[in-house]
Amino acid sequence: AQSVAQPEDQVNVAEGNPLTVKCTYSVSGNPYLFWYVQYPNRGLQFLLKYITGDNLVKGSYGFEAEFNKSQTSFHLKKPSALVSDSALYFCAVRAMDSNYQLIWGAGTKLIIKP
Amino acid sequence: EAQVTQNPRYLITVTGKKLTVTCSQNMNHEYMSWYRQDPGLGLRQIYYSMNVEVTDKGDVPEGYKVSRKEKRNFPLILESPSPNQTSLYFCASRRQGTSNSYNSPLHFGNGTRLTVT
Numbered sequence: 001a002q003s004v005a006q007p008e009d010q011v012n013v014a015e016g017n018p019l020t021v022k023c024t025y026s027v028s029g030n031p032y033l034f035w036y037v038q039y040p041n042r043g044l045q046f047l048l049k050y051i052t053g054d055n056l057v058k059g060s061y062g063f064e065a066e067f068n069k070s071q072t073s074f075h076l077k078k079p080s081a082l083v084s085d086s087a088l089y090f091c092a093v094r095a096m097d098s099n100y101q102l103i104w105g106a107g108t109k110l111i112i113k114p
Numbered sequence: 115e116a117q118v119t120q121n122p123r124y125l126i127t128v129t130g131k132k133l134t135v136t137c138s139q140n141m142n143h144e145y146m147s148w149y150r151q152d153p154g155l156g157l158r159q160i161y162y163s164m165n166v167e168v169t170d171k172g173d174v175p176e177g178y179k180v181s182r183k184e185k186r187n188f189p190l191i192l193e194s195p196s197p198n199q200t201s202l203y204f205c206a207s208r209r210q211g212t213s214n215s216y217n218s219p220l221h222f223g224n225g226t227r228l229t230v231t
Contacts, residue, residue, distance in 0.1 A: 009154075032217055043118070043204055043222030044157075051217050090156060101172070102220070106156040 002027045004093050006105035013081045013112050021076040021108045023091030032094040033074040034102070035065055039087045047089075050074060061085070081112045116141045120205050120223035127195055128231055135190045135226045137205030145210035146188040147172070147220070148180065150201040157204070163188055164210055195230040202227050 004025045013019045025031060032051055036044040048059025055067045065076045076089060091105040118139045127133055139146065147162040149172075159172030163182040177199055179191040188207075192199060206220040 034219065036220075041224070043206075043224045044220070045222070046219035049217065049219065092157075101159060101162065104157040106154055 002093075002095055002103055004091055004103050004105040006089075006091055006108045008108050009106075010109045010111065013110070015083055015112050015114050016080050019078050019081045019085070019110065019112070021089050021091075021110060023074045023076065023105055025072050025074065025091075025093045025103075027093055027095035027103070029095055033065075033067060034092045034094070035059065035063070035074075035076050036090045036092065037061075037087045038090065038107075044090060047076070083112045083114055086110055086112045116221065118205055118207055118221050118223040120203075120226050122226060123224065124227050126229045126231070129196055130194045133192050133195060133228075135192075135203060135205075135228070137188045137190065137223060138186050139188075139205075139207040139221070140186065141207060141209075141221065142185065143207035143209055143221070144185070146182065146205065146207045148178070148188070148190050149204045149206065150174065151204060151225075152201050160190070160203075192228075195228075197230050200228060200230050 034049045035047040037047050038044045047063050048057050050057050050067045058064045063078050067074050088107050088109050090107050092102045094102050121136045144165045148160040149157040151157050158174045160178050161180040163169045166185050169180050182188055203226045205223045208218040208220045
Protein backbone atom coordinates (compact mmCIF):
# COMPACT_ATOMS: atom_id res chain seq x y z
CA ALA A 1 0.00 0.00 0.00
CA GLN A 2 1.15 3.49 -0.76
CA SER A 3 1.79 5.66 2.24
CA VAL A 4 3.49 8.70 3.67
CA ALA A 5 4.91 8.73 7.19
CA GLN A 6 5.76 11.68 9.36
CA PRO A 7 7.28 9.88 12.34
CA GLU A 8 7.18 12.80 14.75
CA ASP A 9 3.89 14.22 15.99
CA GLN A 10 5.72 17.24 17.35
CA VAL A 11 9.14 18.82 16.95
CA ASN A 12 10.48 21.40 19.39
CA VAL A 13 13.32 23.69 18.35
CA ALA A 14 14.87 26.76 19.92
CA GLU A 15 14.75 29.93 17.86
CA GLY A 16 17.88 30.33 15.76
CA ASN A 17 18.65 26.61 15.69
CA PRO A 18 18.34 24.48 12.57
CA LEU A 19 15.16 22.47 12.19
CA THR A 20 14.26 19.23 10.45
CA VAL A 21 10.79 17.79 9.93
CA LYS A 22 10.95 14.22 8.70
CA CYS A 23 8.96 12.54 5.94
CA THR A 24 9.31 9.10 4.40
CA TYR A 25 7.17 7.59 1.68
CA SER A 26 6.29 4.33 0.04
CA VAL A 27 4.91 4.56 -3.48
CA SER A 28 5.28 2.80 -6.77
CA GLY A 29 7.04 4.64 -9.54
CA ASN A 30 8.61 8.06 -9.44
CA PRO A 31 7.02 10.25 -6.79
CA TYR A 32 6.14 13.91 -6.85
CA LEU A 33 6.76 15.19 -3.33
CA PHE A 34 5.29 18.23 -1.62
CA TRP A 35 5.41 20.09 1.67
CA TYR A 36 2.56 22.24 2.92
CA VAL A 37 2.25 24.39 6.05
CA GLN A 38 -0.87 25.15 8.04
CA TYR A 39 -1.00 28.14 10.35
CA PRO A 40 -3.71 28.29 13.04
CA ASN A 41 -7.22 28.84 11.66
CA ARG A 42 -5.96 28.84 8.09
CA GLY A 43 -5.91 26.51 5.15
CA LEU A 44 -2.78 24.74 3.99
CA GLN A 45 -0.22 26.68 2.03
CA PHE A 46 2.24 25.23 -0.48
CA LEU A 47 5.90 25.40 0.61
CA LEU A 48 7.89 23.46 -1.95
CA LYS A 49 7.93 20.45 -4.23
CA TYR A 50 10.30 17.92 -5.75
CA ILE A 51 9.56 16.68 -9.23
CA THR A 52 12.91 15.79 -10.73
CA GLY A 53 16.46 17.08 -10.90
CA ASP A 54 18.47 18.50 -8.00
CA ASN A 55 17.77 16.59 -4.81
CA LEU A 56 17.80 19.79 -2.75
CA VAL A 57 14.82 22.00 -3.43
CA LYS A 58 14.24 25.45 -2.03
CA GLY A 59 10.87 26.88 -1.17
CA SER A 60 9.05 29.66 0.60
CA TYR A 61 10.05 31.31 3.89
CA GLY A 62 13.62 29.98 3.72
CA PHE A 63 12.63 26.32 3.83
CA GLU A 64 14.32 23.62 1.80
CA ALA A 65 13.91 19.88 1.48
CA GLU A 66 16.20 17.06 0.49
CA PHE A 67 15.00 14.19 -1.63
CA ASN A 68 16.78 10.91 -0.87
CA LYS A 69 15.70 8.16 -3.23
CA SER A 70 17.58 5.33 -1.50
CA GLN A 71 16.03 6.20 1.86
CA THR A 72 12.68 7.20 0.32
CA SER A 73 12.74 10.36 2.37
CA PHE A 74 11.94 14.01 1.80
CA HIS A 75 12.89 15.86 4.99
CA LEU A 76 12.04 19.52 5.42
CA LYS A 77 14.82 21.75 6.74
CA LYS A 78 15.61 25.30 7.67
CA PRO A 79 19.02 26.55 8.81
CA SER A 80 17.73 28.97 11.44
CA ALA A 81 14.26 28.66 12.94
CA LEU A 82 11.96 31.59 13.64
CA VAL A 83 9.16 31.69 16.21
CA SER A 84 6.84 32.47 13.29
CA ASP A 85 7.68 29.07 11.77
CA SER A 86 5.56 27.44 14.48
CA ALA A 87 2.79 25.65 12.58
CA LEU A 88 1.56 22.27 11.39
CA TYR A 89 3.53 20.79 8.50
CA PHE A 90 2.26 18.19 6.05
CA CYS A 91 4.21 16.05 3.64
CA ALA A 92 2.37 14.69 0.60
CA VAL A 93 3.24 12.52 -2.37
CA ARG A 94 1.58 12.15 -5.73
CA ALA A 95 2.14 8.87 -7.52
CA MET A 96 1.21 8.02 -11.04
CA ASP A 97 -0.59 4.85 -10.08
CA SER A 98 -2.70 6.54 -7.40
CA ASN A 99 -4.62 8.26 -10.17
CA TYR A 100 -2.42 11.25 -9.41
CA GLN A 101 -4.18 11.94 -6.12
CA LEU A 102 -2.14 13.15 -3.21
CA ILE A 103 -1.31 10.83 -0.33
CA TRP A 104 -0.87 12.82 2.88
CA GLY A 105 1.17 12.36 6.00
CA ALA A 106 -0.52 12.86 9.37
CA GLY A 107 1.26 16.15 9.98
CA THR A 108 3.98 17.33 12.35
CA LYS A 109 3.47 20.17 14.77
CA LEU A 110 6.55 22.40 14.83
CA ILE A 111 7.06 24.54 17.92
CA ILE A 112 9.80 27.14 17.91
CA LYS A 113 10.62 28.47 21.36
CA PRO A 114 12.12 31.93 21.84
CA GLU B 115 -6.70 38.19 -5.30
CA ALA B 116 -6.48 34.50 -6.22
CA GLN B 117 -8.35 32.53 -3.61
CA VAL B 118 -10.52 29.62 -2.65
CA THR B 119 -13.51 30.71 -0.59
CA GLN B 120 -15.41 28.38 1.69
CA ASN B 121 -18.59 29.15 3.59
CA PRO B 122 -19.45 28.99 6.35
CA ARG B 123 -16.31 28.99 8.50
CA TYR B 124 -18.13 27.44 11.43
CA LEU B 125 -21.28 25.34 11.44
CA ILE B 126 -23.07 23.59 14.28
CA THR B 127 -25.96 21.36 13.33
CA VAL B 128 -27.96 18.38 14.52
CA THR B 129 -27.99 14.82 13.30
CA GLY B 130 -29.98 14.35 10.12
CA LYS B 131 -30.37 17.98 9.11
CA LYS B 132 -29.15 18.41 5.54
CA LEU B 133 -26.41 20.96 5.00
CA THR B 134 -24.23 22.34 2.23
CA VAL B 135 -20.76 23.80 2.48
CA THR B 136 -19.95 26.02 -0.45
CA CYS B 137 -16.60 26.33 -2.19
CA SER B 138 -15.69 28.78 -4.92
CA GLN B 139 -12.38 29.53 -6.64
CA ASN B 140 -11.48 32.45 -8.91
CA MET B 141 -8.38 30.97 -10.57
CA ASN B 142 -10.14 29.11 -13.39
CA HIS B 143 -8.82 25.83 -12.03
CA GLU B 144 -10.17 22.64 -13.53
CA TYR B 145 -9.40 20.45 -10.52
CA MET B 146 -11.17 20.81 -7.19
CA SER B 147 -11.21 18.60 -4.13
CA TRP B 148 -12.70 18.23 -0.66
CA TYR B 149 -10.73 17.00 2.33
CA ARG B 150 -11.49 16.42 5.95
CA GLN B 151 -8.84 16.93 8.61
CA ASP B 152 -8.96 14.99 11.85
CA PRO B 153 -6.27 14.95 14.58
CA GLY B 154 -3.66 12.28 13.98
CA LEU B 155 -5.13 11.34 10.61
CA GLY B 156 -3.92 14.20 8.47
CA LEU B 157 -5.99 15.02 5.41
CA ARG B 158 -8.33 12.50 3.89
CA GLN B 159 -9.87 13.11 0.51
CA ILE B 160 -13.65 12.97 0.28
CA TYR B 161 -14.37 13.73 -3.38
CA TYR B 162 -12.56 15.36 -6.23
CA SER B 163 -13.44 16.77 -9.61
CA MET B 164 -11.17 16.94 -12.64
CA ASN B 165 -13.51 19.28 -14.49
CA VAL B 166 -17.13 20.37 -14.88
CA GLU B 167 -19.57 17.46 -14.55
CA VAL B 168 -16.72 15.07 -13.65
CA THR B 169 -16.51 13.90 -10.03
CA ASP B 170 -14.84 10.92 -8.36
CA LYS B 171 -14.77 9.39 -4.92
CA GLY B 172 -11.78 9.91 -2.71
CA ASP B 173 -10.82 7.82 0.27
CA VAL B 174 -13.79 8.63 2.55
CA PRO B 175 -16.84 9.47 0.38
CA GLU B 176 -19.53 7.78 2.50
CA GLY B 177 -22.15 10.21 3.72
CA TYR B 178 -21.14 12.99 1.35
CA LYS B 179 -22.23 14.24 -2.05
CA VAL B 180 -20.75 16.80 -4.41
CA SER B 181 -21.66 18.46 -7.65
CA ARG B 182 -19.67 20.37 -10.24
CA LYS B 183 -22.08 22.23 -12.47
CA GLU B 184 -19.78 25.19 -12.96
CA LYS B 185 -16.03 25.42 -13.07
CA ARG B 186 -15.70 27.80 -10.13
CA ASN B 187 -18.03 26.05 -7.63
CA PHE B 188 -17.78 22.69 -5.89
CA PRO B 189 -20.27 22.39 -3.03
CA LEU B 190 -20.11 19.62 -0.44
CA ILE B 191 -23.46 18.22 0.60
CA LEU B 192 -24.23 16.21 3.70
CA GLU B 193 -27.72 14.79 3.19
CA SER B 194 -28.05 13.36 6.71
CA PRO B 195 -25.12 14.45 8.88
CA SER B 196 -23.99 12.24 11.74
CA PRO B 197 -21.69 12.98 14.68
CA ASN B 198 -18.80 11.08 13.06
CA GLN B 199 -18.78 13.77 10.38
CA THR B 200 -17.73 16.35 12.94
CA SER B 201 -14.46 17.56 11.47
CA LEU B 202 -12.53 20.37 9.81
CA TYR B 203 -13.23 20.49 6.10
CA PHE B 204 -11.06 21.99 3.38
CA CYS B 205 -11.74 22.71 -0.25
CA ALA B 206 -8.78 22.97 -2.62
CA SER B 207 -8.14 23.60 -6.29
CA ARG B 208 -5.32 23.45 -8.82
CA ARG B 209 -4.69 23.58 -12.54
CA GLN B 210 -5.55 20.39 -14.41
CA GLY B 211 -5.11 20.65 -18.11
CA THR B 212 -1.65 19.62 -19.19
CA SER B 213 0.73 16.81 -18.39
CA ASN B 214 2.67 19.14 -16.12
CA SER B 215 -0.37 20.15 -14.13
CA TYR B 216 0.04 17.15 -11.83
CA ASN B 217 2.98 19.11 -10.43
CA SER B 218 0.80 22.09 -9.67
CA PRO B 219 0.33 22.89 -6.00
CA LEU B 220 -3.07 22.91 -4.39
CA HIS B 221 -4.68 26.14 -3.25
CA PHE B 222 -6.74 25.72 -0.10
CA GLY B 223 -9.65 27.54 1.43
CA ASN B 224 -9.53 28.55 5.08
CA GLY B 225 -11.64 25.64 6.22
CA THR B 226 -15.09 24.93 7.64
CA ARG B 227 -15.33 23.57 11.15
CA LEU B 228 -18.42 21.40 11.32
CA THR B 229 -19.93 20.08 14.54
CA VAL B 230 -22.79 17.58 14.38
CA THR B 231 -24.59 16.90 17.65
